[in-house]
Structure formats: structure tokens, C-alpha cells
Amino acid sequence: MKRRIAATAAAALLLLAFPTTAGAAPDEEPLTRYVKDTSGAYGYSTEPVYTYPGSGEQVAIPTTLTPENRRFSSAWVGTIGNLNFGKPTDAADFDARYATVLDDFASWNMNAVIFQVRPLLDAYYPSALNPWSEFLTGTQGADPGYDPLQRMVEATHARGMEFHAWLNPYRVTNTKMTSPAILTALGLTADEVKALSIPQYIAALNDAGILADDNFAVQHPDWVLSFEEKLFLDPGQPEVPAYVAATVAEITENYDVDAIHFDDYFYPYRITVDGQNVFFGAQGEDRATFEEFGLTAGYPDTVDGIEAWRRDNITGLITLVDDAIAAGNAARGTAVQLGISPFGIWEHEALDPAGSHTPTSSSQTYSQAVFADTRGWVQDELIDYIVPQIYWSFDQAAAPYGELAQWWSDVAAGSRTQVYVGHALYKHVNNGGWEQAWMNPEEVPNQIRYNQKLDGIEGSVLFSYNDMKPSDLSSLPADQQPKHQAKNTAIELLEGEAFAHPTLVPAKPWLSDGQVATPAAPEVIDGELRWQAGDAQEARQYAIYRGTGDPAQIVATPGALVDTVWAGGAASFRFPLPADDAPTAARAATETWVVTALDAAAVESAPVAVAVDEPVDPTDPGTPTDPTGPTDPGSPSNPGAAGEDGVTAPGGGATRGERGDLAATGGDAPIVALVLGGLLLAAGAVTTVVAAHGRRTR
Structure with missing residues (x-):
């Protein structure tokens, strides 16, 4: 590099x-x-x-990066504070904004979108459990008049990518109670706001229109805690994990999402006040909850006992969510994944022999704060993938990238849980503790090259979407240009190497029903690759390869993957063969096209070679049959619509049956049942579930 x-x-x-x-x-x-x-x-x-x-x-x-046909490639699209996605004016504006996101992801050859559909206790979809998001409409609870999640899932699948629905489980507010915006909205002084109890403060936010009437915190203010002047749901209240699991079930029942994704926010991180570390719990914030549910469950009234109780509360949440997803997969024959992107340090070796070689002055998630036993979740296979946020350089002594990447790779050994790494592309420009290492545009490219030495790492996720786009240096002050130049060069290097080729997501055979039917009758006609579905209901997408040798050799060759086509239940498919610099006749004589089918778990069928009965007539990728942004479902150019002969073009067939309103689908009944079941389970023995958890069959 x-x-x-x-x-x-x-x-x-x-x-x-x-x-x-x-x-x-x-x-x-x-x-x-x-x-x-x-x-x-x-x-x-x-x-x-x-x-x-x-x-x-x-x-x-x-010195080089070997291309791979299997590698998770994505980025986070955050909506909290409209971080990566602005407020749309209407459905058409939303579609245009999201089409731009998909265009950018496609240009990077990414195979999944991680989009934040629940930044607070809210929703980017019509919900019986959560109000509409303020970051979508400007006002929490205001109906935009369309279903953003439905549109995103269909558009993402039409472009051949997975859609991972990103949720924050506990966050009620993201603005400090003494911020000017809150004080102005409430008409109170900072001292007056601080004097309010949590239920009183929530009522004031509700009266001011900041929290909607159907917000879970408004309905249950006694189940809310405060830290750093922000509100979050109390993880120790048994009804809270049941509510979060019900929210997950509502999404998986009503939308064809590929994964549910949580980030790193569980119990609060430590903060620094006047140069001193301040930890959640030091002021007894959840003491009453511990006395009601922790002491009565047998946890010792000690620092270690309280920390163990908090960890088990979070693991109890993950267990309930895992159970909800597994139940839905079993009932509907789906393969929805559960993924989590935690803070990059689990624990320090000085505090636990299983920890990483990181100083105790650095933050961690196992003890003192957050209380997320991320290592345990991997070992017990409670989650399908984990994306540790290793947001530091190789040269950062407090959290060296090389040590942490190796540590996470080792943790994954023997577990089916897959590890992808979260990379801090944003730090080239936004670098709070200023590391000069981020002036190096090769930092993230070097990290990805280093990862190929580690057997346990199977992909990369960039934070965040905004940082995938080059900066306009001419619009920046001179003193800011070197940072942005470093980012721009990093983008150029990443697009030219790590993200230069299409890849399939790693297979998750434990979510598969078994052997996948091969595509039928593949052939080249009129410059198009055509085939029939071997099993239209089973196939999630198709992979197209090109190379020399027999089909199995071609599929196994790094970099042989050309593209993917989303299935969507269609019976027939067409793929315009791309124009190529090499002479068409020479290609037809020396190379073979191969097609495979993949199920929802990305398990691949046996490869089948394509019969070429005539010279290949390549089609310019810019023709109307090439996938573009979402269009009117009824228009002939829609990539998801079948042609006159019932054949689906690239990216087509992603549209599911019409969903209708929640009340019309009968979706509320299983959600309510899950809530009730979760309440009974949690109230009786959340910690019992945790204590018994082990490797799970999904």
C-alpha cells in the first residue's frame, strides 16, 4: 500500500x-x-x-489483498439526529434520498445496508408499539403517509443487497435536559428542570410534543432511568426486554428484513466530569430496581454482584430477542439474522485473563460500564454476527488495532458467530483525541489487509455512510484540507482494492433448511444470460461467475464473482452480459459463465455452467434493463417487475405481496402474545434463562 x-x-x-x-x-x-x-x-x-x-x-x-468471493461489506446509515439521512419532505423525496444511498453502496460493491430504523423509542415504519420517528417527520408520532421501511427493503433487495434493520433498544432521549433546545421547549430554567423527577420530566416532554403519547416511556415513566441528563429504559425492569423483543417481532413479522442489528448502547458508558471518571450506578440510579429484582433473585449486594446482575439483564435481552427471531424463522421459514456492533474492547487482561492487552485506563464493556458480555454472546452463539467497533489505529496504545483484531478473531474460534470489523473511516476528519495516525490514508486499507491474516474475521463495516463520500477540498479552509485529503485518498484506495469487486455475504448454514436447488436451463441468448429457478420459493438470490476451468473451480476462484440477482420468488431471469474490453469472441472461447442459487442464509447451490450456443453480444450496462433506483411498480422499467414473458431482469422480483395495515395482517396478535409471554418469562426468571443459556439451535 x-x-x-x-x-x-x-x-x-x-x-x-x-x-x-x-x-x-x-x-x-x-x-x-x-x-x-x-x-x-x-x-x-x-x-x-x-x-x-x-x-x-x-x-x-x-503487501497485497487477495480478492474474496465471500466477505461482508457494508456501512452504517445513522438517522439519530439525521446523522446520515436528512428529513424527507414526502415519499418521493424519501425515495430519491434512499436511491442515492443505494447508488453509493453499489458503487462500493457493498452487499448489505445497515439502516437505523429505531434511533430512539420510535420507528421508521407504522407500528403498534412505537411512535413515528421525529427524525423522519420532524415531530415524534407524526405519520408521514407512507411506509419508509417497506420501500427501503424492496429497493435494497432490487439492488441485490441485504437490508439490516438497526435498532437502539433503550434510548428515550438523546438531548441533555439542560440543553437550550429543551429549556426553550419546556419554558423552564435549568434548575427547574433538574428539580423534576423522571416521571415529571417525561410528562413535561410529552406536554411539549417532544415525546408522543404512545411512546413506551410516556406510558411507563417508572421504568425509565437517567444518566448524563439523558433518559433510557431500565434494563432491570422485566417488562422492558419483553417490549424490545416484541418490537423486533413486529418488524420480522411484517417486513422481509435480512437481519436485526443492535449497536453498542446498553447501560451507559462512563463519562468524565472535571477530569474525573463518573460511572452509572455510583449515585444509586438503579438501586431500587436491584433491590426489587436483583437481591430477590439471589445476587450478592456487592459491586461484583450488582455488575453480574446488570450483565445478566443485558444478556437476558439478547436471549429474548434471539428467541423471538428464532421463533419467527421457524414459523415462516425465514432466515433473519441477529447482529450486534459493540464497543471494541470486552475486558482488559489485567482484570480478566481472557481479556485483551489493553490498559485498564481504557473503557470496556464487561465491567464498570455498559455491562455487555459480548465475548459470552459469541461463545454461546446467541448472535449470528458481531461487528466490534475497533475504532482505533494500529498505533493507539490505549486500544491498538492489531491486538484487538487478533483478540476478536481468537474469540470467534470454535463459534459459528461471524466476526466483521467496524472501521473508523470518520476519524480522518472527526478525531476527538487527535491521533496523527489518521493523517495516514492507508490506515483503514492496512487494517483490512491485516484482517486477511486472521481466520476469524469475515468482513468490514464502515462508520459511517457520510465518510464514504469524498470531500470538496476547494470548499474547505486551508487548515482543514490535509485531513480531508487523507480521507479522500483513503476512499480512493479502498474503492480500488478492498471494495473493488462484488462479494457474497458469508453463509450461515445454521439458518438454512439444507441443500439448495440449482438454477435450471441456463443459456445465453441475445446477449443475455437466462435461466429458470430450480426452486422459486427457496432461492433468495443468484450469483453469476465467470472464469476458466470447471464450474466448481470457477466458483472457488477469488474474484470470479461478477454480480448477483435478487430472486424475489420469480420463475425466470435475465441478466444482460456486461460489455468488456476483451474481444467478445475470445471471451466466449476461453471463459465459462456459471450460475448458482443462494437461499436466505446465503447457502449456495451446486454451480451450473451456462451453455453458449451463439456468440456473446454484450449489453451496455446503461441500458434500461440495468437496475436503477426505485420506480413506479407498474412501469415497464421497474427492475422488480416481470416482463411480458414473465422473466425478471437483474435485481428483479424483490417485491413481496402487499402488506397492508398492521390491523389487517393479523400481525398484532402474535406481538401481543410475545409481550405477554415475555412478561411472564422475565418476571419469573430472566436470570434463570441467562444462567441456562448455551449453544443454541436456530
Whole structure:
């Protein structure tokens, strides 16, 4: 990677001499620190970067990245505070905004979208349990008059990508109670707001129209806690995990989502006040809940006992959500996944021998705060994938990337739970603790190259969507341009290597029904690849490969994947063969097209070679049959609509049957049943469920 930057015209960064270190493999380069020299230029120094301070093991980066046909590739699209997605004016504006997101993801060859559909206790879909999101309409509870989630799922599938519905389970508010906006809305002073009890404050927010009448916190203010002047649901109240699980069930019952995704927010993180660490619980915020449910369940009234109780509350939530998803999969024959993207450090070795080589001054999730036993969830296979947010450079002593990536890879050994890494592409520009390592545009590309050395890591997710788009340097002040130049060059490097080729998501055979039927009668006619579904109900999408050798060899060849086509229950398919620089006749003579079917768990059928009975007549990808943004479902150009002969073009067939209103689907009944069942389970023995959890069959 280092030699490539010198050849990149956009990179106006000076590279310093890079030493040769004994012991590095021939196909690897030892990593040295990226620093600012005496002339003010940034570049590599001669000082080694170690896996972690004191390890004596210098990080070595592979000199090339081997293409893969299986790799999870995505980014987070956050809606909290309209972070990555603005407020649409109407349905057409929403569609246009989301089409831009899909265009960007497609240009990066990503295979999944992680979109935040529940930033607070709200929804980007009509819900019997949660109000409409304020970040969608401007006012919580205001109906936009259309169903954003339905539109996103269909449009995403039409582009051949998975849709992962991202939810925050507990967050009630994201603005401090003494912020000017809140004080103005309530007509109170900071002292007056601070004097309110939590139920009184919630009532005031409701009266001001900030929290809707049907907000769960408004309906149950006694189940809400406060920390750092923000509100969140009390994880220790048995009704809370039941409500969250019911919310998940409502989504999976009514939408064809591929996964439910939680981020890293459970119990609050520590904060710093006047230079001192402040931890949730130090002021007895959940003492009453512990006395009611923790002490009576046998947890010791000690620091360790309370922490264990909090951890079990969070694991109890994950267990209920896992059960809800598994029950839905079994009932409907679906393969919805459960994924979580936690903070990158589980625990420190100094506090637990199983922890990472990270200093105790760094944050962690197992103890002291958050109380998420993410390592345990992987080992007990409660989740299908995990995306640790390793948002630090190789050179960050407080949380060195190399050590943490290796640690998570080791944790995944022997577990079916898949590990993808969350990368901090945003830190090139927004770097709170300022690490000069993020002036290096090769930081994230190097991380992805390093990951290929680790058997347990199977993908990458970028934070966030906004940072996938280059900055306009001419619009920025001169002192800001170097940071943005580093980001722009990083984007160029990533798109040119790690995201240069299409990939399939990793298979999850434990969610599959078994063997997948092969596509039938594939052939090339009039410059199109055509085939029939082997099992139209089973196939989720089709993979198209091109290469030399027999079909099995082609499918196994890295980089042989050309594209995917979403199935959507269609019986027949057409794929316009792409134009290519190589002569068409030569390609037809030396290479073979191969088609496979994949089920909802991305388990692949046996490959079938395509019969070419005539010269290939490649079609320009810009023709009307190429997938574009969502269009009127009734128009002939809609990628999801069947043609006159019932054949589906690329990306087609994603549209499900009309869903209608929730009341008309009968969807409320199972949700209510789940709520009641969850209440009984939680009230009786949430911790009993946790204590008994082990490897689960889904």
C-alpha cells in the first residue's frame, strides 16, 4: 500500500523512508509509525508499531489483498439526529434520498445496508408499539403517509443487497435536559428542570410534543432511568426486554428484513466530569430496581454482584430477542439474522485473563460500564454476527488495532458467530483525541489487509455512510484540507482494492433448511444470460461467475464473482452480459459463465455452467434493463417487475405481496402474545434463562 500512495496524484503527502525489518514475511511489510516530520509533512518514520505496547511483535501488513468471493461489506446509515439521512419532505423525496444511498453502496460493491430504523423509542415504519420517528417527520408520532421501511427493503433487495434493520433498544432521549433546545421547549430554567423527577420530566416532554403519547416511556415513566441528563429504559425492569423483543417481532413479522442489528448502547458508558471518571450506578440510579429484582433473585449486594446482575439483564435481552427471531424463522421459514456492533474492547487482561492487552485506563464493556458480555454472546452463539467497533489505529496504545483484531478473531474460534470489523473511516476528519495516525490514508486499507491474516474475521463495516463520500477540498479552509485529503485518498484506495469487486455475504448454514436447488436451463441468448429457478420459493438470490476451468473451480476462484440477482420468488431471469474490453469472441472461447442459487442464509447451490450456443453480444450496462433506483411498480422499467414473458431482469422480483395495515395482517396478535409471554418469562426468571443459556439451535 505504501508504494501505491506515491503513485496517487491526489495524495499530497510526503512519505518518509521505510525501513526493512528482519523477520517480516516476503509478502508483508513491517509497519512503522506515521508522524509529522520537522518540515511539517506527514509520512512513515523508522519507529516500529507493535501489536500492543511491550509485545515486542511488530505489526506486519500484507503487501497485497487477495480478492474474496465471500466477505461482508457494508456501512452504517445513522438517522439519530439525521446523522446520515436528512428529513424527507414526502415519499418521493424519501425515495430519491434512499436511491442515492443505494447508488453509493453499489458503487462500493457493498452487499448489505445497515439502516437505523429505531434511533430512539420510535420507528421508521407504522407500528403498534412505537411512535413515528421525529427524525423522519420532524415531530415524534407524526405519520408521514407512507411506509419508509417497506420501500427501503424492496429497493435494497432490487439492488441485490441485504437490508439490516438497526435498532437502539433503550434510548428515550438523546438531548441533555439542560440543553437550550429543551429549556426553550419546556419554558423552564435549568434548575427547574433538574428539580423534576423522571416521571415529571417525561410528562413535561410529552406536554411539549417532544415525546408522543404512545411512546413506551410516556406510558411507563417508572421504568425509565437517567444518566448524563439523558433518559433510557431500565434494563432491570422485566417488562422492558419483553417490549424490545416484541418490537423486533413486529418488524420480522411484517417486513422481509435480512437481519436485526443492535449497536453498542446498553447501560451507559462512563463519562468524565472535571477530569474525573463518573460511572452509572455510583449515585444509586438503579438501586431500587436491584433491590426489587436483583437481591430477590439471589445476587450478592456487592459491586461484583450488582455488575453480574446488570450483565445478566443485558444478556437476558439478547436471549429474548434471539428467541423471538428464532421463533419467527421457524414459523415462516425465514432466515433473519441477529447482529450486534459493540464497543471494541470486552475486558482488559489485567482484570480478566481472557481479556485483551489493553490498559485498564481504557473503557470496556464487561465491567464498570455498559455491562455487555459480548465475548459470552459469541461463545454461546446467541448472535449470528458481531461487528466490534475497533475504532482505533494500529498505533493507539490505549486500544491498538492489531491486538484487538487478533483478540476478536481468537474469540470467534470454535463459534459459528461471524466476526466483521467496524472501521473508523470518520476519524480522518472527526478525531476527538487527535491521533496523527489518521493523517495516514492507508490506515483503514492496512487494517483490512491485516484482517486477511486472521481466520476469524469475515468482513468490514464502515462508520459511517457520510465518510464514504469524498470531500470538496476547494470548499474547505486551508487548515482543514490535509485531513480531508487523507480521507479522500483513503476512499480512493479502498474503492480500488478492498471494495473493488462484488462479494457474497458469508453463509450461515445454521439458518438454512439444507441443500439448495440449482438454477435450471441456463443459456445465453441475445446477449443475455437466462435461466429458470430450480426452486422459486427457496432461492433468495443468484450469483453469476465467470472464469476458466470447471464450474466448481470457477466458483472457488477469488474474484470470479461478477454480480448477483435478487430472486424475489420469480420463475425466470435475465441478466444482460456486461460489455468488456476483451474481444467478445475470445471471451466466449476461453471463459465459462456459471450460475448458482443462494437461499436466505446465503447457502449456495451446486454451480451450473451456462451453455453458449451463439456468440456473446454484450449489453451496455446503461441500458434500461440495468437496475436503477426505485420506480413506479407498474412501469415497464421497474427492475422488480416481470416482463411480458414473465422473466425478471437483474435485481428483479424483490417485491413481496402487499402488506397492508398492521390491523389487517393479523400481525398484532402474535406481538401481543410475545409481550405477554415475555412478561411472564422475565418476571419469573430472566436470570434463570441467562444462567441456562448455551449453544443454541436456530
